[in-house]
Amino acid sequence: MPRILIVEDEDIIRSAVRKLLQHAGYEVADAVSVEEADNLEPDSFDLIITDLRLPGAAGTEMINRAPNTPVLIMTSYASLRSAVDSMKLGAVDYIAKPFDHDEMLAAVENILARQSAQPDEPGSGESAGQHQATESDPAAIMYGQCEPMQKVFTLIRKVAPTETTVLIQGESGTGKELAARALHLLSPRATKPLISVNCAAIPESLIESELFGHEKGAFTGAVSARTGLIEAADGGSLFLDEIGELPAEAQARLLRVLQESEIRKVGSTQSRKVDVRMIAATHRNLKAMTRTGEFREDLYYRLNVMQIRIPPLRERRSDILGLARRFLKRQAEKLGRPELSLSPEAMQALERCRWPGNVRELENAIERASILTDGDIITPAVLDLDNEGSDEYIPETLVEGNNEQTRTREPDSANDLSLEDYFQHFVLENQDRMSETELAQKLGISRKSLWERRQRLGIPRKKSS
Numbered sequence: 001m002p003r004i005l006i007v008e009d010e011d012i013i014r015s016a017v018r019k020l021l022q023h024a025g026y027e028v029a030d031a032v033s034v035e036e037a038d039n040l041e042p043d044s045f046d047l048i049i050t051d052l053r054l055p056g057a058a059g060t061e062m063i064n065r066a067p068n069t070p071v072l073i074m075t076s077y078a079s080l081r082s083a084v085d086s087m088k089l090g091a092v093d094y095i096a097k098p099f100d101h102d103e104m105l106a107a108v109e110n111i112l113a114r115q116s117a118q119p120d121e122p123g124s125g126e127s128a129g130q131h132q133a134t135e136s137d138p139a140a141i142m143y144g145q146c147e148p149m150q151k152v153f154t155l156i157r158k159v160a161p162t163e164t165t166v167l168i169q170g171e172s173g174t175g176k177e178l179a180a181r182a183l184h185l186l187s188p189r190a191t192k193p194l195i196s197v198n199c200a201a202i203p204e205s206l207i208e209s210e211l212f213g214h215e216k217g218a219f220t221g222a223v224s225a226r227t228g229l230i231e232a233a234d235g236g237s238l239f240l241d242e243i244g245e246l247p248a249e250a251q252a253r254l255l256r257v258l259q260e261s262e263i264r265k266v267g268s269t270q271s272r273k274v275d276v277r278m279i280a281a282t283h284r285n286l287k288a289m290t291r292t293g294e295f296r297e298d299l300y301y302r303l304n305v306m307q308i309r310i311p312p313l314r315e316r317r318s319d320i321l322g323l324a325r326r327f328l329k330r331q332a333e334k335l336g337r338p339e340l341s342l343s344p345e346a347m348q349a350l351e352r353c354r355w356p357g358n359v360r361e362l363e364n365a366i367e368r369a370s371i372l373t374d375g376d377i378i379t380p381a382v383l384d385l386d387n388e389g390s391d392e393y394i395p396e397t398l399v400e401g402n403n404e405q406t407r408t409r410e411p412d413s414a415n416d417l418s419l420e421d422y423f424q425h426f427v428l429e430n431q432d433r434m435s436e437t438e439l440a441q442k443l444g445i446s447r448k449s450l451w452e453r454r455q456r457l458g459i460p461r462k463k464s465s
Contacts, residue, residue: 006030007050023333042066063090138182148311160186168281170310173360176281180239192236200242218267237277244284258302313355331370339376349380
């Protein structure tokens with residue numbers, strides 16, 4: 001049983017991570033500082049998970065205290081730069097707070113798998129490499145027994161060993177980041193960092209500085225030079241999530257990285273070469289955005305060398321119950337209720353639901369029901385799925401059309417399509433003078449439904465000036 005040491009001074013986070021790992025079958029010890037961790041013989045553990053900022057010595061000091069043990073850094077997004085710097089000091093990976101349980105468990109499993117795959121003696125490299133490939137296979141990271149997901153896995157296995165740029169397309173909640181992780185772990189760059197960047201989460205005024213770095217004095221507040229995330233990924237992979245939200249100036253700079261394999265910091269006159277494998281993801285229709293001028297056409301074709309489309313959950317209905325059972329098993333372990341199960345009626349309700357939030361919504365529904373159920377059997381009433389809500393329904397033909405996929409139209413889809421046309425026209429014509437609340441009220445739907453339809457139809461919210 002792998003032994004893991006947690007070094008975290010915040011009681012709530014330390015306790016939550018400890019329970020999560022214990023339920024997953026790991027032996028766990030914890031400490032509130034580097035000094036306290038030093039008394040636990042940190043080099044005897046298989047993995048150390050430490051916060052970056054701790055009372056006394058910084059969490060990166062654990063790299064020196066336990067040189068033979070891999071160190072996973074936890075940090076807030078505001079300190080992401082320091083986490084990247086810590087990887088240069090020897091940390092094997094970082095995870096940004098707040099993180100979900102799946103993200104933490106996946107990071108731990110991948111680190112331990114890489115660690116066990118390292119050869120212990122000359123001549124064992126081939127078998128170790130085979131073991132690592134097995135552990136990092138997409139089927140070990142993502143779940144999918146249906147034909148569409150098997151095609152995704154096959155494509156990932158074929159393209160991962162190459163240097164080809166990959167564009168991952170799919171709706172929110174389908175698992176695009178897991179696909180990017182599988183691409184990285186199956187590549188020759190697996191031992192180098194995978195830097196993940198959510199382009200929509202970084203303020204537009206800071207995106208260029210974050211990606212490309214800046215020189216001291218390049219702009220107000222630039223009190224020292226900074227290394228960009230692209231440079232930090234040198235030798236490894238860079239995953240740009242929600243790349244459709246990238247501003248025009250950053251798009252032009254990114255194009256140069258793809259064309260010339262070089263970057264230039266903000267405020268600098270010098271360029272430097274970088275060796276980065278680019279993986280991008282989006283839920284938006286980038287090709288349509290090139291027609292409106294929102295996205296550079298030349299950048300689109302540079303990114304779209306190899307495209308992987310992650311199917312929405314409604315296109316992989318045979319996987320719904322398998323996913324639900326996996327999520328239920330995980331929740332049962334967390335809650336200490338191993339007898340939890342789904343009633344036949346609950347299974348039928350799960351299979352009938354459209355799942356506009358995809359796999360993420362399914363996981364949330366199972367977690368909510370596991371907490372709320374009084375007995376060991378989860379019923380449809382506890383699941384509380386809104387299968388009948390007309391304001392949640394969007395025709396599949398229209399959603400698939402957004403990804404430019406040709407499908408056979410449902411017999412009754414014509415009327416639904418006209419309703420969606422009305423929705424698009426109404427939002428585009430009125431969003432400049434109405435708030436989101438007013439738009440939702442006029443359309444007779446909730447703000448949540450309005451947001452979901454925007455996501456699926458590729459209608460961005462009007463940015464406030």
